Amino acid sequence: MQYEISNGVISIAAVLKGAELVSLKKGDIEYLWQADPAVWNRSAPNLFPFVGKLNGGVYRYGGKTYPMTPHGFARDVEFTLSKCTDTYLQFTLSDTDKTLKVYPFPFLFEITYTITGSTLTQTWRVTNTGKRAMYFSLGAHPGFVCPVQGGKLTDCSIRLSGAEKIERVTARTINAAGLVQEKTDSLSLSDGEMRITADMFSHDALIFENSGIRAVTLLDKSKKEFVRVDFDTDIFGLWSPQERSAPFLCIEPWYGRCDRAGFSGELSEREWGNELAPSDVFEKSFSITLF
Numbered sequence: 001m002q003y004e005i006s007n008g009v010i011s012i013a014a015v016l017k018g019a020e021l022v023s024l025k026k027g028d029i030e031y032l033w034q035a036d037p038a039v040w041n042r043s044a045p046n047l048f049p050f051v052g053k054l055n056g057g058v059y060r061y062g063g064k065t066y067p068m069t070p071h072g073f074a075r076d077v078e079f080t081l082s083k084c085t086d087t088y089l090q091f092t093l094s095d096t097d098k099t100l101k102v103y104p105f106p107f108l109f110e111i112t113y114t115i116t117g118s119t120l121t122q123t124w125r126v127t128n129t130g131k132r133a134m135y136f137s138l139g140a141h142p143g144f145v146c147p148v149q150g151g152k153l154t155d156c157s158i159r160l161s162g163a164e165k166i167e168r169v170t171a172r173t174i175n176a177a178g179l180v181q182e183k184t185d186s187l188s189l190s191d192g193e194m195r196i197t198a199d200m201f202s203h204d205a206l207i208f209e210n211s212g213i214r215a216v217t218l219l220d221k222s223k224k225e226f227v228r229v230d231f232d233t234d235i236f237g238l239w240s241p242q243e244r245s246a247p248f249l250c251i252e253p254w255y256g257r258c259d260r261a262g263f264s265g266e267l268s269e270r271e272w273g274n275e276l277a278p279s280d281v282f283e284k285s286f287s288i289t290l291f
Contacts (some may be wrong), residue, residue, distance in 0.1 A: 007087050007115050010290055018045055018075040019091035019111040021142065026118060026290040031227055033143035033248040040241055040248075044142035045075035046111055046124070049103055051139040052258025053178035061135070061267040066102055070178065071141070073099060074109065082110075089113045094129070106130035123285040128276040135267045136274055137256020139237075140286060144227050146196075146240075146249040147220045153240060153247050157193050157223065161215035164192035169211060171238075173203035179261040180207065193219070196249070198242075205239035205250075207257060209272075216251045224291070229253065231286040235272055253286045 002022065004013040013023035021044040024032040035043045050059075050072040058065050069076075074093060083090035093109045100106075110125040128134045146156050163169055168186050175181040185206060187194050200206070216236070217228040231253035239250045256272045268275065276282050 003081060003084060003089055005084070005087055005089060005113075005115060007117070009118055010115055010120065012089075012113055012115060012120060014089055014091070014113060016078045016081065016091070018077070019079040019093070020045055020075065021113065021120075021122075024120060024142075024288065024290070029148060031144055031148055031290055033145055033246075039244045039246045040143065042075070042141070042143070044140065045071065047071040047137070047139040047141055047254070048074040048109055048124075048126070049105075049107075049136035049138070051137040051254050051256040055177075055179055055259040055261070055263050059267050059270070060265070061104065064104075066104070068102060071139075072137075073102065079111070083112075087115050105132075105134035105136075107134060107136075118291070119287050119289045121285055121287045123283065126276065126282040128278050128280055131278050133268075133278070134276050135270070136276070136282075137254070137270075137272065138274070138282075138284070139252060139254035139256060141250055141252050142229075142288065143248040143250045144218060146218055146247060148226045149220075151221065151247070153245070153249065154196050154198055155221040156196050156249070157219040158196060158238070158249075159193045159217040159219060159225070160189070160211075160213045161192065161217070162213045163189055163211065166192075169194075169208070169213075171206035171208050174205055174207070174258070175203075175261055177261070178204070179259050179263075180257065181261050196240075201238075201240050201242040205237045205252075207235065207237050209235050218249065218251075226291050228289045228291070229286060230289070232284070233286075255282075255284060 079091040106129040108127040229251040237252040
């Protein structure tokens with residue numbers, strides 16, 4: 001079942017599975033990728049309690065080794081709708097016997113969607129309901145139709161706010177196992193903008209760390225902006241399945257990322273991970289503005 005809200009300017013729809021956003025429209029124009037299973041069968045999954053892949057598909061905690069699917073389990077489980085108004089949706093997920101077998105931490109995970117004018121704000125709230133520190137990562141993975149009204153992905157450009165005065169920006173790349181490798185890509189900029197090229201995602205996602213960038217805007221062939229994602233995290237990813245020539249681009253604010261190639265440490269030692277004390281709350285938001 002879809003839950004839909006509208007403020008007369010934009011409308012959204014989300015489902016219980018993964019509390020995933022499945023539609024984002026301004027007027028009659030759909031901005032969100034519509035989960036074509038032949039290309040990518042998701043639209044905007046929520047990533048928790050991990051982002052990306054783990055080395056060997058496992059992590060270590062408390063002397064035990066646990067398996068974990070890429071991007072964690074939250075995107076594949078049913079949330080509960082806890083509140084719905086004309087402009088607000090709230091979904092909740094808590095630990096179960098099944099989650100505790102693969103992730104030994106009690107938690108409450110809340111996801112809210114709020115629409116104001118042409119902007120959608122998504123907020124995550126993680127509460128540690130257990131009696132020991134919990135470790136987790138968290139992220140978004142929305143795919144935007146690009147360009148939004150027909151054409152090729154390579155017709156578009158990306159604007160990186162905060163990078164207007166530099167000529168090149170460096171991004172981490174992913175190896176065949178889905179792990180961060182030492183190899184980086186250096187991308188040329190002109191006034192903070194870069195064209196999307198046919199080989200831009202030849203190494204899977206591009207990961208930007210400590211770049212100072214706080215917003216990513218997509219521009220069409222005429223350099224008209226059509227969507228902007230604002231965030232406060234120091235790490236984000238850009239991705240499109242290059243081998244499928246898909247007309248969408250994911251802009252992904254993250255609080256965490258995949259393992260580095262060769263990493264074999266404890267859960268608490270993972271790069272970019274988050275630690276949350278008992279009863280403490282971790283709350284973060286990002287926004288999507290449509291033009």
